[in-house]
Amino acid sequence: xxxxxxxxxxxxxxxxxxxxxxxxxxxxxxxxxxxxxxxxxxxxxxxxxxxxxxxxxxxxxxxxxxxxxxxxxxxxxxxxxxxxxxxxxxxxxxxxxxxxxxxxxxxxxxxxxxxxxxxxxxxxxxxxxxxxxxxxxxxxxxxxxxxxxxxxxxxxxxxxxxxxxxxxxxxxxxxxxxxxxxxxxxxxxxxxxxxxxxxxxxxxxxxxxxxxxxxxxxxxxxxxxxxxxxxxxxxxxxxxxxxxxxxxxxxxxxxxxxxxxxxxxxxxxxxxxxxxxxxxxxxxxxxxxxxxxxxxxxxxxxxxxxxxxxxxxx
Amino acid sequence: xxxxxxxxxxxxxxxxxxxxxxxxxxxxxxxxxxxxxxxxxxxxxxxxxxxxxxxxxxxxxxxxxxxxxxxxxxxxxxxxxxxxxxxxxxxxxxxxxxxxxxxxxxxxxxxxxxxxxxxxxxxxxxxxxxxxxxxxxxxxxxxxxxxxxxxxxxxxxxxxxxxxxxxxxxxxxxxxxxxxxxxxxxxxxxxxxxxxxxxxxxxxxxxxxxxxxxxxxxxxxxxxxxxxxxxxxxxxxxxxxxxxxxxxxxxxxxxxxxxxxxxxxxxxxxxxxxxxxxxxxxxxxxxxx
Numbered sequence: 001x002x003x004x005x006x007x008x009x010x011x012x013x014x015x016x017x018x019x020x021x022x023x024x025x026x027x028x029x030x031x032x033x034x035x036x037x038x039x040x041x042x043x044x045x046x047x048x049x050x051x052x053x054x055x056x057x058x059x060x061x062x063x064x065x066x067x068x069x070x071x072x073x074x075x076x077x078x079x080x081x082x083x084x085x086x087x088x089x090x091x092x093x094x095x096x097x098x099x100x101x102x103x104x105x106x107x108x109x110x111x112x113x114x115x116x117x118x119x120x121x122x123x124x125x126x127x128x129x130x131x132x133x134x135x136x137x138x139x140x141x142x143x144x145x146x147x148x149x150x151x152x153x154x155x156x157x158x159x160x161x162x163x164x165x166x167x168x169x170x171x172x173x174x175x176x177x178x179x180x181x182x183x184x185x186x187x188x189x190x191x192x193x194x195x196x197x198x199x200x201x202x203x204x205x206x207x208x209x210x211x212x213x214x215x216x217x218x219x220x221x222x223x224x225x226x227x228x229x230x231x232x233x234x235x236x237x238x239x240x241x242x243x244x245x246x247x248x249x250x251x252x253x254x255x256x257x258x259x260x261x262x263x264x265x266x267x268x269x270x271x272x273x274x275x276x277x278x279x280x281x282x283x284x285x286x287x288x289x290x291x292x293x294x295x296x297x298x299x300x301x302x303x304x305x306x307x308x309x310x311x312x313x314x
Numbered sequence: 315x316x317x318x319x320x321x322x323x324x325x326x327x328x329x330x331x332x333x334x335x336x337x338x339x340x341x342x343x344x345x346x347x348x349x350x351x352x353x354x355x356x357x358x359x360x361x362x363x364x365x366x367x368x369x370x371x372x373x374x375x376x377x378x379x380x381x382x383x384x385x386x387x388x389x390x391x392x393x394x395x396x397x398x399x400x401x402x403x404x405x406x407x408x409x410x411x412x413x414x415x416x417x418x419x420x421x422x423x424x425x426x427x428x429x430x431x432x433x434x435x436x437x438x439x440x441x442x443x444x445x446x447x448x449x450x451x452x453x454x455x456x457x458x459x460x461x462x463x464x465x466x467x468x469x470x471x472x473x474x475x476x477x478x479x480x481x482x483x484x485x486x487x488x489x490x491x492x493x494x495x496x497x498x499x500x501x502x503x504x505x506x507x508x509x510x511x512x513x514x515x516x517x518x519x520x521x522x523x524x525x526x527x528x529x530x531x532x533x534x535x536x537x538x539x540x541x542x543x544x545x546x547x548x549x550x551x552x553x554x555x556x557x558x559x560x561x562x563x564x565x566x567x568x569x570x571x572x573x574x575x576x577x578x579x580x581x582x583x584x585x586x587x588x589x590x591x592x593x594x595x596x597x598x599x600x601x602x603x
Contacts, residue, residue, distance in 0.1 A: 056438065069450075
């Protein structure tokens with residue numbers, strides 16, 4: 001089922017929260033349309049700042065606002081926000097300890113046909129390497145709303161990546177426990193664990209369903225927070241299921257898979273199969289086509305699981 | 315309590331210069347030339363112009379100072395210590411292992427608003443602070459000190475555009491125009507003149523002053539905003555290494571550390587400058603007007 005895009009869900013929640021919280025501010029870099037923040041700009045002009053196409057400046061301004069007690073949400077294309085202003089994120093946000101929410105919109109391969117300049121497939125790698133920065137990616141509209149609420153309460157710098165297109169729901173409602181830094185177990189199984197993030201969580205759930213028909217029972221973890229990583233959930237999965245497949249709309253370097261392997265390698269070294277975008281400029285096309293091209297599909301996850309489990313049986 | 319005369323400010327700045335030279339000599343590292351060039355700007359701001367309170371560093375109505383030009387922090391450390399933001403004895407830890415008095419502004423130290431040091435960041439942050447002060451109807455002004463070499467950073471101009479666009483007349487940019495950067499003359503490294511016309515074209519009210527003349531410094535800072543609806547840029551024409559004859563306008567003194575003999579000679583010069591025109595004792599009270 002297709003629902004609304006996550007960026008729209010974030011705007012809806014911010015409109016709701018800004019009614020009572022006058023410190024919430026939204027900043028855009030000529031991106032109020034693509035960030036789906038036009039309704040916010042219209043309804044709360046006093047809580048809205050436009051910076052024009054200036055990604056370094058937007059982060060600095062947000063840090064200055066946060067320093068004076070505001071809760072700024074910088075909504076700017078993920079590809080530019082995460083890379084072009086990374087030094088401002090490092091110094092003005094993380095190092096200075098300001099309460100800025102950096103929302104990279106149209107992340108991953110959302111701008112599929114526009115090519116590598118507009119893809120953000122290194123954003124977790126760079127943001128998670130910055131001390132003090134939290135990195136979160138919601139899976140669907142419900143999680144985006146839960147996250148938006150949590151971000152307002154959370155003190156400190158956060159990088160959030162949100163996609164452009166409508167995605168299928170993972171949850172049925174907002175009625176579930178959400179906590180930054182704590183994975184959500186969506187399915188239990190003993191044969192392997194699928195750890196997914198963002199829009200690949202849906203693929204992991206579909207894969208688990210396919211596997212169940214083949215008698216393979218997969219645990220599914222929605223690792224919405226890349227940093228701080230829920231090491232406990234990962235280590236339990238490693239110990240109890242012995243094999244992990246990670247799924248992400250990110251380079252295989254420095255993303256979720258790498259983070260999971262960092263945790264398992266020292267404490268419980270089980271095989272970790274990292275599914276993501278290989279070290280190349282991603283092929284152009286629709287998101288679904290790109291995912292399929294790189295094996296981010298339920299069928300391919302099933303295949304990897306079958307191959308691995310067959311080896312184990314030998 | 316305000317220092318009453320510009321002469322007192324001048325003497326205070328000579329004492330700060332001695333402190334910062336001892337600091338750099340003791341640590342065997344530091345940015346000597348740039349700290350000496352901006353000492354008068356900082357002394358005017360901290361001892362006369364800005365509303366701030368060392369006993370209550372987070373006072374919401376305070377004026378803000380952002381050292382965008384973060385590498386000449388030595389004068390700032392000495393001024394904050396002199397004002398009582400932290401114990402003066404701590405100055406001896408400057409740039410030593412584990413210190414909080416590192417070679418750039420560090421907001422773990424009371425009196426420092428933001429961590430700076432990477433150039434081209436400060437003015438954007440200042441724009442955000444000025445916007446917030448206006449939204450909250452606070453009287454706070456934001457003073458942002460930039461280097462002239464720093465003007466080559468593109469982000470400075472992004473922030474300049476935003477400051478004018480939002481008509482931030484509670485924002486004062488200051489350029490320490492000493493005309494030297496690490497590799498030599500600013501005009502040889504990357505020409506930035508005509509600086510005044512560039513900032514005017516970006517929508518700022520621009521004043522050009524002698525950055526070592528306290529009458530001009532105080533007048534420029536106190537009378538901003540001179541134009542309603544516009545941020546003000548003060549081009550403070552300074553001399554790198556100012557106050558130490560053999561360091562003035564010598565590019566190597568950007569981060570040259572004085573040896574024992576040089577330190578003694580500098581102290582002698584600064585002491586002579588104080589005693590020659592001393593008009594009485596110098597008060598060091600914080601300003602909380």
